[in-house]
């Protein structure tokens with residue numbers, strides 16, 4: 001399976017790194033990337049072919065991964081309008097809807113439809129991503145299987161039945177690593193405030209998140225039950241959790257995810273107007 005990335009930034013690096021780590025051959029991967037420094041970095045790091053132009057070799061692929069920013073997509077697809085035939089297109093762009101991408105790749109009268117919209121996240125780089133996928137109803141079983149196989153190489157996958165819910169996936173897991181890193185930053189700062197040096201505070205914070213996530217992933221208990229098992233009556237955890245509850249921490253996170261999902265919808269509305 002020959003795969004070409006359109007856009008070779010942060011997320012393309014995470015996906016390509018994870019794919020190569022899991023046995024995809026570098027010679028089957030190409031990247032169309034405008035920035036010459038990025039091209040050189042990608043070639044040096046992964047040994048993949050890079051090009052500044054969507055040339056015939058790059059477009060002679062089985063799968064085209066759209067990995068430019070949502071705001072860059074329409075311009076990036078303009079040279080491809082009417083060019084693709086049987087290529088499976090996979091978009092990772094937040095917010096952008098299949099109908100709009102299809103129109104840009106084809107025309108309003110005859111939109112391109114062999115498209116899967118997905119939302120991965122950056123832990124893909126170490127094979128620990130989670131990706132939500134939604135396929136245009138016209139994509140056949142082989143196309144869905146190919147998209148699922150690519151994203152499964154970099155972590156777990158979940159198929160979504162309703163395209164509108166892709167913005168929810170973006171809010172929870174696409175942007176999610178940033179919330180977790182922010183949590184780690186705060187826990188590290190808390191450790192520093194308790195007098196630990198930076199390295200010790202960081203290790204205490206990261207290993208706590210890692211251990212708790214692994215425990216939650218492997219346990220039959222719900223996270224709430226695991227939380228209760230840490231929380232002794234009248235003990236230290238109860239004191240901390242009472243503080244978090246008073247600060248509205250749980251509701252703040254729920255509202256933050258809703259803000260991310262809303263932003264995804266707004267991007268789709270704004271950019272899909274053209």
Ligand SMILES: NC(=O)C1=CN([C@@H]2O[C@H](COP(=O)(O)OP(=O)(O)OC[C@H]3O[C@@H](n4cnc5c(N)ncnc54)[C@H](O)[C@@H]3O)[C@@H](O)[C@H]2O)C=CC1
Nearest residue numbers: 007008009010011032033034067068069070072076093094
């Ligand atoms: N960063 C993340 O955690 C995630 C990002 N996404 C989505 O992935 C997409 C890419 O995001 P990032 O990698 O973070 O952005 P980025 O800005 O790091 O990468 C985009 C790359 O596309 C290149 N580019 C722009 N226009 C181009 C064109 N016409 N032809 C070829 N290359 C072009 C840029 O030079 C840049 O290297 C976005 O649509 C975003 O919504 C999805 C899931 C997670």
Ligand SMILES: O=C(O)[C@@H]1CCC=N1
Nearest residue numbers: 093094170174175176
């Ligand atoms: O911040 C963003 O818009 C992208 C989509 C999900 C993660 N990063």
